[in-house]
Amino acid sequence: MPYDATPHYSPVDGSVGRGWAPAVATLPATLRTLAIDGPAVLDWDRVASELRSLLTSRLASDSEAPVTDQTTSAPPAWGRVELIDMREAALPWPEVQRLTRSPALADDPDFETLAGGTLAALLDRSRLPALPPEPGSLRIVFGPGAAAVAGQAGLSQDSSAGAGDPGRDDAAGPAGPGRDAAAGDELGRNSAAGVDEPGRDATAGPDGLGRDDAAGVDVDVLWWADLPKRFAEAEVVAGRGRNLMAPPGETATTKRLFYIDWPLLDRHRDEHAAYIDLWLDTQDPDRPTWLAGESLRATCRDLARRPHRTRPTFNSTTWGGQWARHQLGHHPGGSNTALGYELIAPESGVLVGGTDRVEVPFQLIVALSPAELLGPAVHRDFGTSFPIRFDYLDTVGGGNLSVHCHPQADYMREVFGWPYTQHETYYMMVGGERNRVFLGLREGADIEKFHEVAHRADTEAVPFEMTDFVQTFPATPHQLFLIPAGTPHGSGEGNVVLEVSATPYLYSLRFYDWLRKDRRGGQRPVHVGHAFRNLDPGRTGAAVAERLVPRPVVLGGGEELIGALPEMFFEVRRLTVEPGREHRQDTGGRFHVLTLVEGERVDISGHPLNYAETIAIPAAVGAYTITSSGGRARLVKAQVTP
Structure with a gap:
């Protein structure tokens, strides 16, 4: 079988929609404020213009798609739509640089210390309106940080978001990745991208700024407009991109993108994931695809319990x-x-x-x-x-x-x-x-x-x-x-x-x-x-x-240890699957990652895997089986060592 470059999985408790107009049709008629957040690479002016155009009409007839079971009745026509651009609420650029730049690497052309802290710490909250919109008006808060300044009174968290929900004080233990905040660095340091730090309440920044006291902009609905990171890198390399919180005309760099923007944006997204009402994929900016927040979280929970591949x-x-x-x-x-x-x-x-x-x-x-x-x-x-x-x-x-x-x-x-x-x-x-x-x-x-x-x-x-x-x-x-x-x-x-x-x-x-x-x-x-x-x-x-340059050590049952060192926290094994025989594995409470390195195709507890493809086996899977549909197959397996 050929290498599958687009592995995909069905959503849980929902379906994927397409287009701005059908997405807008999901909004309640009582909407007062919509926050739409996402990475700096998006064309936010275009997003805001599209939404304002659609929200100033009743959408009684939808030229893009009919009303479906995912949509509400068409919202009313608002007399006035107010746009609040979060990019205009950024701290002055020299202050942003001071808060995010490492003195030790200030003159390094390629590397920077990974940013800690929160995106909200880079916002000047005094530049945002404190009062709700006037009756008959609709407020759209858009751009990176929109969720961080949104008062949560109007948002309902998905109570079924799981044990690892953002907003939960999820202590990871003394051996976990901790933050060692450098003196005078208000954002903190030594915080890996996406890492939930031990003993830290994910809702609060280093200055104690939590969601509820961030700004007081009451929000009815939170959308997340995303664009995969490869697009941001391509834009910056081409000289067209914009770094997080940078003013127009400031030359973007991959140094800030990799080590400042991405860690801050990842943590920001993860901390607000339980509140997202709609996830938009804007790879096609004219007709973005989207998934309701409840379905997004249910699908993520499902994937975390079954073998799956990422898009290569x-x-x-x-x-x-x-x-x-x-x-x-x-x-x-x-x-x-x-x-x-x-x-x-x-x-x-x-x-x-x-x-x-x-x-x-x-x-x-x-x-x-x-x-x-x-x-x-x-x-x-x-x-x-x-x-x-x-x-x-x-x-x-x-x-x-x-x-x-x-x-x-x-x-x-x-x-x-x-x-x-x-x-x-x-x-x-x-x-x-x-x-x-x-x-x-x-x-x-x-x-x-x-x-x-x-x-x-x-x-x-x-x-x-x-x-x-x-x-x-x-x-x-x-x-x-x-x-x-x-x-x-x-x-x-x-x-x-x-x-x-x-x-x-x-x-x-x-x-x-x-x-x-x-x-x-x-x-x-x-x-x-x-x-x-x-x-x-x-x-x-x-x-x-x-x-x-180690020699394999036979472990039995068609498994070899092919690489391990005391100083490395993971080991690499190789599995041999003979045709017509079932090879049994068990995660033992630790995830596995597998690649088929020899043979045409195997089946992993119902999930196909072709030559050169890689698959994640979540810890929750437990026992699983591998069978070969052709001749002998070999797979490389990695796991974190106990």
Whole structure:
């Protein structure tokens, strides 16, 4: 069976609608104030204009779709519609920058400390109206932060939203990702994107600003207009985007997008998820798809208890190859298929619906049902952060990856703000004895000389021979390489790597990138200072082969342990499923992630999985079975270790 690039699931207790007019028809006739929130990337002027146009008419006849069981009778014509643009309520931009910028990384062109705190802390509440709209008027509060300033008296929380609901004081335990607020930093630091911090009431910001005392703008209905993060990144890279709370004309940067905007927006969304009345997917801005809030939450609860896949995406970059394009038939319009995101919680989404679909952030599913999806012990240790990711690195017909490392644990926490670091593994889907994987230092490598030549390559574009300092190993298919934080590594050309790793994914500290050019013709950035501050000199010589290129350990029942280290919180196993035989697994209260790495297709308790596809098995699934519909099949499995 072919690789399915659009896996999708039916909504629970509802159906997916399409179009602005049918969405507006769901609003009650008594509506006084509508809040519509979402990310900064949306064309908010267009959204507000569309809603004002529709809400100033009775909608007695709907040219887009008839009234359905999801809609109310047409709302009355309001004499006046008042628009309140949340972007105009932002604090002055220098103050926003002061509150969100890390002094230690202020001059760093690429990295920033992950933002903590709340989006509401960046709003000047005095710039918002305190009184309800006049009789006969309708108020639309729109833009990022609309939910944060909405008084909740008019909103009803879905009481069935589950044990992990936003608004519940969900203590994650002493080992969980905590906030270590830096002195003088009112937003706080060391708070991972989407992480529900131990002992913290999710409704309150660091200044004690809770929902009920945020602003006093009474709201009848809350909508969430979403656009997946890949759109925001594309807009910023193209020079058209706008960072969160930035004034018009301010040049947007991926640095702020990745490390400031996304963490704040994710936490903001998750904290208000229990109050959303309508979820809108605006990938088609003219005819957005939508799902009622009750159905959204019911569907998320259902997905948190059953095997499911996220929507895969592939990005192109300078070293990218063609394997996924030719082998899987995916991303045929891209120049290459360098980076394949199978399951990366902060960016992945799940498609819900049939012909019409909404894309729901995977992180929202985790936030609404963390104990069911992660398992109680993992939830205790990681809050609402899904801690494992699966992605592809495709260099077939491309070039070498950069040689880089990832931050060691203390540096990741103290400088970059993530409570856990980026340990990785490489599983070779495609390779060969003549292909290479760069891994670990050579015996006796002169680190000072390495630093010197890497710095010269960065500043003077002088090439050097990487193998003078870093070892290489054959890229043998189905071999797993362990890559603890601080270990220099990179895939050579001609390979496909299934990267099974800790979730942090934006901290590749490059020693050398072969003097490649970026899309603007400049030399691609490297991070020599960060990289050498995190280089682990103990990953050297024969110890690299002994500890980081492991041989499988047979566990029995068709299962092997193929990679684990004491310093890594997860392990990687391989399952073999023989044709005609049922392979049994049990989550044991901890989620699994599986990829089919050999064979055409398997069935996982009724869910099909084709070659190269990845699936999440929530902890709540418990016992499940795997069967092969063809010949022998092999799957890679990752799980958090007890």
